[in-house]
Amino acid sequence: MLRTFVITMMLFSLSPSQAADNGSGLEAGMVNPGFHEKPSWFKNSFLDLGDDVDEAAEEGKRIILYFHQDGCPYCAKLLNENFTIKKIVDKTRAGFQLIGINMWGDRSVTGIDGSETTEKALAESLNVKYTPTLLFLDEQGRPVLRLNGYYPPHKFEQALDYVARHQEKRQSYRDYLKAHQPVAASGKLHRQADYLQPPLDLRASARRGERPLLVLMEMKQCPPCDELHQDILKRPELSKTLQEFDVAVVDVWSSEQLITPVGKTVESTKWAEQLGIQYTPSMVLFDSKGEEIFRSEAYLRSFHTHAILDYVLSGSYLKQANFQRYVQARAADMRARGESVDLME
Incomplete structure (x- = not known):
């Protein structure tokens, strides 16, 4: 049977609320050094996802669910780098409402179908293995695109453009990426002499x-x-x-x-x-x-x-x-x- 294990790009640490719930020894009000402050423009959601989708659609926007956890360096990179670039922030705010979900959190969540769950149960049900994971939803709450892990700014901007412009109705994300390569690269494959050489036989x-x-x-x-x-x-x-x-x-x-x-x-x-x-x-x-x-x-x-x-x-x-x-x-x-x-x- 195929066993696929997926990378989670961080070290595990608890949020302040989790620490209190799980008896880690942190007193209420103490600062967790692994906590990453999210931008103030993130949606202050009650985590009723059906309502969130409807509210976003009324404004001509779509929802992004941002799965994160404390102590995750790539979450910090997303927040501190991607979301400090004005062009990316402007595009995100213009096209989306972004909701933070703690993949280990215990807050109550109402799903698109009205079912009650928790943040961590939702993350598990969606097979969230990476942080950050970003799930882009359309006006009916259906997944349009999923980013597993950190994408650098030029790649992240492409994802925003793809979903905000409803390109999923016209072409696959792979084809969209093929047509949009904004950053100059070397233009060559890096096949070293000691690598397997074509024609590749990987058996x-x-x-x-x-x-x-x-x-x-x-x-x-x-x-x-x-x-x-x-x-x-x-x-x-x-x-x-x-x-x-x-x-x-x-x-x-x-x-x-x-x-x-x-x-x-x-x-x-x-x-x-x-x-x-x-x-x-x-x-x-x-x-x-x-x-x-x-x-x-x-x-x-x-x-x-x-x-x-x-x-x-x-x-x-x-x-x-x-x-x-x-x-x-x-x-x-x-x-x-x-x-x-x-x-x-």
Whole structure:
């Protein structure tokens, strides 16, 4: 059976209200250092989502549900970077009402269908594994687009434009992204000499044995892909760990034929579509049987990129299904050894 574990890009910590509820020892009124203040223009919602959708539609807007948690560096990055860029703020406020949902929260929520639930139960029912996760809803409360994890400003702006302009009625998000690449990039795929080379045969029998397979889903016009290869993967410790993997770079828009890990021959772009890839670079990892075991689909710096590789290479995903708890333990071990831990390095 396919077991897919999805990256959660943060260390877990409790909000002030959660701390009180769960007996963590924080007194009422104490400041939680992991709390990230949301902009004042976020909607002050009573969390009756049906009413929120109707109110937004009356103003010609749509709803964005922003799933977050305290201690999440990528939530802070979204709030402190994306939402400090005037153009992005103006577009967001003009086209949307944005509602914050704590993925571990206990506040009461009334769903689109009128059912009663809680923030954390809603997050679980929607399979929210990343923070931030942003769910864009149309005028009937139906999901139009979902962003799993942090998107840098130019990518985030594209998502806003796509939904605000109702482009889902005309084309898929993948096709929209293909036509809109506002940031200059290197214009090349970063296939290193020691990576698997085309024509790609990703079956274990065609590779170098029982090593895990890392597939980097990329495209030529991709500034974050450039950063991944020109900076992050070149760092000595990461480069050393990467040598324990078979690595393949797949162009998500190429018609190149490849053989998938389970032995199916397909065009690269069709395989990317089948996998649901909508962000580049995405990292998809497979075991020796060709089963997907892990993926990340958002902007990552060195710490979390290395954590993904360690999580798979060590086999920890078989013992600890919750990646965020693995990250927490890994960071604690590093600190105990006197190593520096910077989640955004």
